[in-house]
Amino acid sequence: MNKISPDHSTSSPKVERRLPTVLQILPSLHGGGVERGTIEMASALKENGWTPIVASSGGIMTHELKRIGVRHITLPAESKNPYEMWRNVGRLVAIIREYGVDILHARSRAPAWSSYFAARRTGAHFVTTFHAAYTRGGRLKNGYNAIMTKGERVIAISDFIAEHIRANYDVAPEKIVTIPRGVDCRKFNPAAIHAERIIDMARSWDMTDGVPVIMLPGRLTRLKGHATFIEALAQIRDQEFVAFLVGSTEGRDSYCEELNALIRSRGLEGRVQIKGHCEDMAVALMLSDVVVSATTVPEGFGRVAVEAQAMGRPVIATAHGGSMETVLDGETGWLVPARDVDAMAAALSQAIALPTETREAVALRARAHVMSHFSVDRMCDATIALYRDVLGEQAGVR
Template identity: 40%
Template sequence: MANTPRLSKTNTPQDQRPVIVQILPALGRGGVERGTIEMAQAIEKAGGRAVVISAGGPLERHIVRCGATHHTLPVNVKNPLKWGSIRRRLQKILQDEDADIVHVRSRAPAWIALPVAKTLRIPTVSTVHGRFQAHSIFKRIYNGKIIKVDHVIAISKYVKQLITSQFVGVEERMTVIHRGVDVDVFDPQAVNQTRIINFADSVALPEEMPVVMLPARPTLWKGHEILLDALALIKDMPFICLFVGAADGKQAFIDRISRHGTDLGLEGRFRLSHAVDDMPAALMVADVVVMPSITPEPFGRISLEAQAMGRPVVAFDHGGAVESIKHGQTGWLATPGDAESLADCIRQALELQGSNRQVLADKSRTHIERNFSTTRMCNETVKIYRRILQKSQLANTG
């Protein structure tokens, strides 16, 4: 990774690399997991040694592939009665790996790992990926554990505001590091026609039909229903709506979305498909990518990926989306919860033609390259690791 800050220990043999341990619940297919893999790669390239601890999952192979080490441990367990035995096993792993920093990425791992790190006097970092909302004193206590570290990383200014509005004294040890996208992978020039055709065929997309795409987990707060409400208001336009990932949901979810679309008169104009491995190719078929989350996104990585591919993006004007989309330049921000406003923005995106569409694509691509690349995200995180290592070494030699 170009210009990556270097990680090193002082007064140690040259082959003794700093060991950074990231701990997350599991290695499924999500933004937290991808960010963990990207950081493992960055740690290795920066001269450190990356260790990941999780309950395992389909992305585990990517950890090993980048030269990092993975330990399978049920750090996703939320039952406090089971934490004692997990902590004992975790302590042995941290000691055997000679860990220099423990980086927790979720609340359950924080409750399990932070007491162990404190016992072993290992500096700690956390990343807050979620909305950090608490509706009871018990949830507030549960949430608060993840900020009891030496340094807190918030993935957006929105998440930082949520944390600082609830907890005092954390701001001075908090940094906002926006999540990033791999601009080499998410590059329209890197996606050949065969990949695009293969994706289009896999979901049976009709030819020459504008595509409105919502790539999201199969959960109602992602806004599937309000998108259908908006599309019903622009039925005079040609389009096919593709809900990528929705077909992975429970049958009740699938039935509800399908029934809602049919009731609105959109039968035959929307499709529910499974999640895809080749997201860059999937985005290439989209004429507009919509992120209509009805509650604010902590950040919203799909908007970065879409903009990197030069696709117009429409989202509601709240949460982390505000920080990544430049209204009127790289996409549109609709009035939150307003189907008419959402429909108007989607109409504008679908009406973009020729040179105007290309201007938006170029602006979007440049915007992501300058501000939201994986390289930038990883470098800023490595700088935090380096400062903590230097402070720890000074403390140990002082």
């Protein structure tokens, strides 16, 4: 009997499947929680074989995308000018077609409007993330906000945000998916910080051994509650400490001058310092004895408090928004009323005076809490699962 060899020329052609392409769009990459989450998601997609693209107007964090090999496309995504937003529709249509984008994921309102119409023109899937409880207003304002509910899935970054969406917008409950933000517990890990990094930063910041360090991270905007923080520090001036305001100052020179004037008027010059953007926040948090989130309005999640806990640092946070879900009051930190200078001062005084044994116990509880509930791996896995759900069975070739 003759052995028949397979005839490759007549066999059914093999269809080579590709994993999806996801375009995340946000206003800019100047530093902040939304930006950090976007980069982390892009990295996770790349590691899973998907093709991530990020579009924004650019900023200091674009180099991080370049470092991990993720394409960044610059376009005026931060513009709220209706004409520019409409022009962005055409730009996005071209990007979607050129790169075969399967999912367009909008993370802010202005780019979401452009993305929504670009997705409708091309058939790309449209997903949104609610990063904040947007301020309500008249019909025009509320209508502008409502674009964030038009995604096939609407990601809420906390239960607080999910409830805000349900209470204020006409959106099918099954479209809302809560995916808490996450932090990289490998990067924000005390055991992963080499002594050289700590020494270098301590030297560059001219820190004195043995002086308690209080840190308020976050871009320098009025909503971060810097004034309340400074007034509270003025009440504990008899205790030894140095306090750092760490975050991007880009375009905020007048606000920095205002804060420096307040610092001088309260007799805290030298003890309270504005350090600007920090490239190595894990080390900055490692150098802290207590980390503060003094936001005057409810934050959707509150990344600062979670990163600090991942580093085993006690946290003082204002008792509203996402912090109510991420900080265990009396166990991993303190929750104080917003704008309450006296309560903030009392918590600061207690925090910097914690005995070593108590501080170590807080550190263990705080890190375990974050790893169990708020790791970046949990966030990325849940988001990729949502993408697959949106794509249905067509998670290969579109």
